[in-house]
Amino acid sequence: MEPPLYPGRFGSSPGSGVGFAGSSDASVMGTNDDATVSKASCTKMGYVKDDFVKYFIKRFTKRAPVINRGYYARWAAVRKLLHQFLTAAPSENPNVPVKKQVLSLGAGFDTTYFQLQAEGTAPAVYYEVDFLEVTSRKMAAIAHHLELCNILPKYAQVQKDKGEVRSSNYNLVAADLRNVSSLEEALKGAGFDPSVPTLILAECVLIYLEAKDSEALIRWAGDKIKTGVFVIYEQIRPDDAFGQQMIRNLEMRGCPLLGIEATPTPEAKKQRFLNAGWQRAEALDMDAIYTHHLAKADVQRIEKLEIFDEFEEWHIMQEHYCIALGVSDYHQTGMFDRFGFWPTPASPRTQRRSPGTPRTPVGD
Ligand SMILES: C[S@@+](CC[C@H](N)C(=O)[O-])C[C@H]1O[C@@H](n2cnc3c(N)ncnc32)[C@H](O)[C@@H]1O
Incomplete structure (x- = not known):
């Protein structure tokens, strides 16, 4: 997630693509x-x-507080998975360091x-x-x-x-x-x-590649890594008002989300792993992860750090990012049987009405 790009900044209407200059490596590096x-x-x-x-x-x-909180959510979610990976042990010899x-x-x-x-x-x-x-x-x-x-x-x-x-x-x-x-x-x-045993991490990266390139990468990793996990954090839901604005903002910066149409939902990101040879996969949007899977005491701590009144915007923004993960354990070590976000309640999005236009649509 990148700094907010306010709607007035480029002033184009949805789908207009005004000023879109294609993807440039320099702009992608700028993210x-x-x-x-x-x-x-x-x-x-x-x-x-x-x-x-x-x-x-x-x-x-x-x-802005909403961006700080978003980065916290991303950091805490990835940290949780890293910790699970680093402490995972084979079921037969749980005390032998791996x-x-x-x-x-x-x-x-x-x-x-x-x-x-x-x-x-x-x-x-x-x-x-x-x-x-x-x-x-x-x-x-x-x-x-x-x-x-x-x-x-x-x-x-x-x-x-x-x-x-x-x-x-x-x-x-x-x-x-x-x-x-x-x-x-x-x-x-x-x-x-x-x-x-390997954890591969790609935070806000593969979405900048064309779908064929990210698929090749995930398939390559799926072929090579017989015991490991692949964790991806990136954008989803390009089709509603917030998603459209997010896409436009990044197009205008020269770093369009080339991969988002091929995997627009958590389900599609999950399927991409399964298609590429990963044995198990899951994906959840960040609103669900923040609400159900982060350490409660720490969330309460950070929620007191800044005055925060962008609640609707916060939920909409978090619904447009997800963590998707693939898990393989071809040698049946049992190391990653519980890797991921468990249990998996439904996204809070399903409990709310459809999102409106964001006040602060973010980029990456
Ligand atoms: C939004 S930044 C994210 C950086 C880091 N993963 C993080 O979470 O802070 C995207 C990164 O992906 C890198 N990247 C994008 N496409 C790439 C490619 N084709 N080859 C190598 N790196 C790439 C960019 O250079 C940039 O450093």
Whole structure:
């Protein structure tokens, strides 16, 4: 979720496509800068603890409470799944530690590796992939800030010409996700071993790819990862007033949601995993996740942080994002039998009347 783009800003009517200049990689990369500023706002306002995001922004901009709360919801939901993954144990030998890895696709300037490492809960290895331009900037920030360098293992190597970082537990890899064979090659070069239980994360990434490219990626992962999970956070419901505005806003920024028409609902995102060889899948919109699946005490804490009166807008916005996940356990370890959001009540959307036009339609 990115900063709000107010309806007046571009002033086009639904579906008009005024000024739409197609998709550009530079604009898609720009969504990472927006996301990082929003994460810094969410952190500074006390929603989440992140000691590292400040090293990736040029200047602080405070976001609206509804955006801060949205980033909190996304962070808390993904954290819950990460925690489930990191603590999952095989049913036969629950006390034997299992080596695990995380692969973050389109990681941008995300700081989860640094947070987990500082908390002492990091997996054995963490891989991050993004365009070369983005990894080069991330690498430079890491090399520049001792606080980031100090988190890396002692013998980490910064490969300036490649825009990459190599180490025993953190690898920053430059690749274009639209080219699965070169992605595979790049990951192999960084030591990625698909036989290790893996969590793949793609937050607001695959929706920028054409459907054929995201399908190829999910299928590739489904083929390679026999024990693991794939977690996707991205936009849904392009067809109502809010969805239309969301689509227009991103088109106008040069980063249209190329994949949204192929998977417009949680059900479609779930089916995409099943079609691509993942054994089990589920998907829920963020309104349902926020209402039913986040830690109640923490939600009560963050709801007191800022004056908040955008309730209708909040629910509508959250209904336009979802988490979808695929799970495979071909060797029947039982590790991920309970992975996901359980139990799964119906989306609160079904209990309300259809949403109106948003006051603050957001982008990513
Ligand atoms: C909205 S940002 C999200 C960043 C991060 N996942 C997060 O949640 O903060 C989208 C990221 O996906 C990356 N991305 C999009 N398409 C990509 C592609 N074809 N290859 C590599 N990275 C891509 C962008 O460069 C950008 O860093």
